Amino acid sequence: MIDDVLKPIHGGTDSGPPPRFDFSTNANALGPDPHALQAVQAADPSRYPDPLYTVLHQAIAAFHQVAPEQVAVGTGTSELIHRLVRWRWLRGPMLILPPTFSEYARAAQPAELPLLQAHSPEEFLQLLPRATLAFLCVPNNPTGEVYPFLAEAAQTAQRHRATLVLDLAYHALTQNPPPLPQGVWRLYGPNKAHGLTGVRAGYLVAPVDLTHFRHLAPSWVLSVHGEAFLRASLEPPSQTWVAQTRQTLWRWRRELAQGLRKLGLEVQEGQANFLLVRVGPATQVAQALRARGLRVRDCTSFGLNEYLRLSAQPPEAQKALLEALADLLASNWKAW
Numbered sequence: 001m002i003d004d005v006l007k008p009i010h011g012g013t014d015s016g017p018p019p020r021f022d023f024s025t026n027a028n029a030l031g032p033d034p035h036a037l038q039a040v041q042a043a044d045p046s047r048y049p050d051p052l053y054t055v056l057h058q059a060i061a062a063f064h065q066v067a068p069e070q071v072a073v074g075t076g077t078s079e080l081i082h083r084l085v086r087w088r089w090l091r092g093p094m095l096i097l098p099p100t101f102s103e104y105a106r107a108a109q110p111a112e113l114p115l116l117q118a119h120s121p122e123e124f125l126q127l128l129p130r131a132t133l134a135f136l137c138v139p140n141n142p143t144g145e146v147y148p149f150l151a152e153a154a155q156t157a158q159r160h161r162a163t164l165v166l167d168l169a170y171h172a173l174t175q176n177p178p179p180l181p182q183g184v185w186r187l188y189g190p191n192k193a194h195g196l197t198g199v200r201a202g203y204l205v206a207p208v209d210l211t212h213f214r215h216l217a218p219s220w221v222l223s224v225h226g227e228a229f230l231r232a233s234l235e236p237p238s239q240t241w242v243a244q245t246r247q248t249l250w251r252w253r254r255e256l257a258q259g260l261r262k263l264g265l266e267v268q269e270g271q272a273n274f275l276l277v278r279v280g281p282a283t284q285v286a287q288a289l290r291a292r293g294l295r296v297r298d299c300t301s302f303g304l305n306e307y308l309r310l311s312a313q314p315p316e317a318q319k320a321l322l323e324a325l326a327d328l329l330a331s332n333w334k335a336w
């Protein structure tokens, strides 16, 4: 029997009919980024990519002002998370701060790593010296929170030789992101900000030489589409597109929060392109909404069984969701 933690549960595509509106995916709702999409479509799938990804590593290194050896690419950040967790150089207790992205715990289980789960930022800092590997999601999925203790966590990790990985999947879409501390490992999954999550590509930037880590992946870990996407995502037209679209996403998130509060619902609005709303029986409400063509992320698998995660979506999608929720409220769902 598969243990619960091994089941992948994410927002986005499910096996049901396509929804009218999808609030469950955190990908940029204004996507896809036209420049990146054009690069992906122009990639030549009749050839292998460069197995060493030399030009791509150089482009990422130049963008982040590090040496090319400090960069490793992967088939999405999920793959990089699993590879990090299985890397024997980092083997030992792994620390997370739930509720957070499920893939960290999911990777630790088959790798048979002891998993330390902090219940508060204070506990995270206390446990950090006992961990060899720790993940923090910035902003956090599902809460949208940007932790105020990043610099302290980075210093503690450095003092105790723990590897602190910041998962920056939604960082490019964050409102007022703080500067990132030095000495941490950074995971970038630009497919979310550029609205191209079907392109499986991400990268890691570390304060160490990643040559050995690169060799843990099979050859051609990134397809020509992934290679073309990552290169394009760093170029000015794509960077400008993300900078312009995120303003709209924050406005949509604010409007959605206002609409939900008007219905009398409690909203937790962080700094990301998504928010949490407390609805009571989250699974039943999510199912009722799905039956009306609206997909939302039931947060039960995050341990938040009264919450839905909703991404910033255009006004017509918001209107449909708010109307459906008002209807459900009228049917007194809290008593379901």
Ligand SMILES: Cc1ncc(COP(=O)(O)O)c(C=O)c1O
Pocket: 010, 075, 076, 077, 078, 079, 101, 137, 141, 167, 169, 170, 188, 189, 191, 197, 200, 201, 202
């Ligand atoms: C916080 C976070 N990190 C990483 C990922 C993995 O994304 P990908 O494998 O597409 O890079 C996701 C996807 O939902 C996520 O929410």
